[in-house]
Amino acid sequence: MSTSVFDVLKERGYIAQCTNEDEVRAMFENEKVTFYIGFDPTADSLHVGHFLGLMVMSHLQKAGHRPVCLVGGGTGTVGDPSGRSDMRKMLTDEDIEYNCNQFKKQMARFIDFSDGKALMVNNGDWLRKLNYIDLLREVGAHFTVNRMLAAECYKNRMEKGLTFLEFNYMIMQSYDFLELHRRYNLKLEMGGDDQWSNIIGGVELTRRITGDAVYGLTFTLLTKSDGQKMGKTAGGALWLDKEKTSPYDFYQYWRNVDDADVERCLALLTFLPMEEVRRLGALEGQEINEAKKILAYEVTKLVHGQEEADKAKAAAEAVFGGSGSSENMPTVELTAEDAAKKLVDVLVAAEVFGSKGEARRLIQQNGLSLNDEKVTDPDYTLSEGDFTDGEAIVKKGKKKFYRLLKV
Template sequence: MSVFDTLKERGYLAQVTHEEELKKALENEHVTFYMGFDPTADSLHVGHFLALMAMSHMQKAGHRPICLVGGGTGTVGDPSGRTDMRKMLTDEDIEHNCNCFKKQMERFIDFSEGKALIINNGEWLRKLNYIELLRDIGPHFSVNRMLAAECYKQRLERGLTFLEFNYMIMQAYDFMELNRRFGCVLELGGDDQWSNIIAGVELIRRKEAKPAYGMTFNLLTNSEGKKMGKTAKGALWLDPKKTSPYDFYQYWRNVSDGDVEKCLALLTFLPMDEVHRLGSLRDQQINEAKKVLAFEVTKLVHGEEEALKAQAAAQALFGGQGNLENAPTVLIKPEDIGKKLLDVLVEAKVFESKGAGRRLIAQNGVSIGDDKWTDVERVITAEDIEGDGMLVRKGKKKFYRLIKA
């Protein structure tokens, strides 16, 4: 089975240019391909993880990945999928974020012995001469076609800046530059990047008279068509400081039944026979498939040790077995003794606000140990945090252990 068939079987593929040509190239050649990652934050998130999994499948099949970090494009911001303009980043922010990305990518891509490259497009984009770019590249872009692209339609209604309008040109230029420097012939991206990817493919074919291809992946959505990877605290980050391994594990443990098989196919390396077997489980048995999903995904992102800790914490909290050492913990300092419990939990971001905490308590949605929390004025005592500490349950699935700092 070729890697093209693997990606198709596992549910990655959305759209492909020159499909038969590309399939032959992937079967008969060692193809250099790339995917871009704009440094809009200091961590990759679960959407990037799906992309890195696809790149890993490609690399295991003998092809060479280029991870392109957007030190240049990050100064402009991609309008794709946006209804507002992205926040402008400083050069310092971009450099810091790019460095964070590199460390995380090394968990999924093998960069040894020239097997893969990490390149910053700031190397060439920041040196471009504007007049030369207009004369060299401008004639190959139709404004009418650009305005018809899906990535610009939403922004046109609210106002598309000239700055953002240049993003497609910059991304296409990236592809051409990587083609010239490294023989890169294939660009990968999420399906919201289709218009930008086509622009690069056509630019190379017209200007360089060389083969070039594009491939997009299905975005990670649930059975209702909504993007996955969003939590009450925001994005599901790959950085353990931004999303703890336990919270990461619990996210996948709690996906809906109808999304289990898709997530196993896209986000693990389990054989498809096993994916189908686990995905076919029903009723209570589907929980076993969810445990496998949560463990496998957490192991890939955070390592086996952290996955085992998260698994043990979940068993202790929900199954009444094991210890609570790895459960989400709130450290209570000496100065917290005598404070209102609600205030301390708001400071620890267990509740978004005091109002939100009061409402949930009034709805019998919070427990302390085995008892419902009813007294919003309750204060923390030294006895509360002795030994194993105090266990607070928020809703049905969120637990926090309050212990002495």
């Protein structure tokens, strides 16, 4: 007997909460399930937190089920208050449309949209057309304010003041489930565990209005062993767009995860068999570095393709092995004029550092090297002697490398 895809998700550690586990498992075993995950277009790229949801969708699609990727052209006008202590920046309609289009391009790398195997829909298509009074009459009666205020997604906003705009977010997301159920006979909403309150709202609304059996499931958030969110870097989020996070930096992030996080990341972010995941996760000492290399390569290959993964791996080995080419490192192109400026000014201009003060502090801590030599003078000025065949290598901290290239 083949393993249920529900049990595959459970074994790999994806599932956090489920409205009725036995019924959801039976549904996946006995029918082709149409389900959805929503993505609000708050930026022009998906990040590694979204990648977890894409992996869940990919596992389910491979098992014969149909994903609906919902981009929030409507909900994005309000902004999800979940996990927020302040109000999100209000986006223009142009921003939202552009971001939704960027999401679609990225999702198509992970989900097969051919021949109706998956759908991509935009909740702006119905939310923007709603009549306020009709919405109040059809939907408002099924929500109690007391219950909504007790929801986890609103708690962090209560101290600073929850706006009526944000208060409506749960109703909008719940209405999405109802609308998708009506349009596509969709039976399951999925999302990160911080979406549990919103998902329950949609399940209950759809059940009450239609009388049909529908379900909700949340997957675990991508966190480190210490509970902190994973995917945050000094430069911000770990993006799936290679223009925002280079494949080399993306590879290096996973190459440098804590030992305690390796097995969990392999289970959640690769398709390696669980037997291999457990074997790699059990390695200790220096051997765990081999597991990290496999993790970094597999995740980079999924997100950026094999060619970019090969380049990132080769670049990392060239840097850390002390040989080979550096051409795949993040590159700072310099004019002849730039190549005679202060090193700190060049690195700040290239956004290697956020400020001169940050760069000077690292130099004082002996954390900046140029061509394997510590930089001790914050006012060090580049010269012709720093470049070999037109390039110089900067090392920031223990693990970040940049190529200065004269053009």
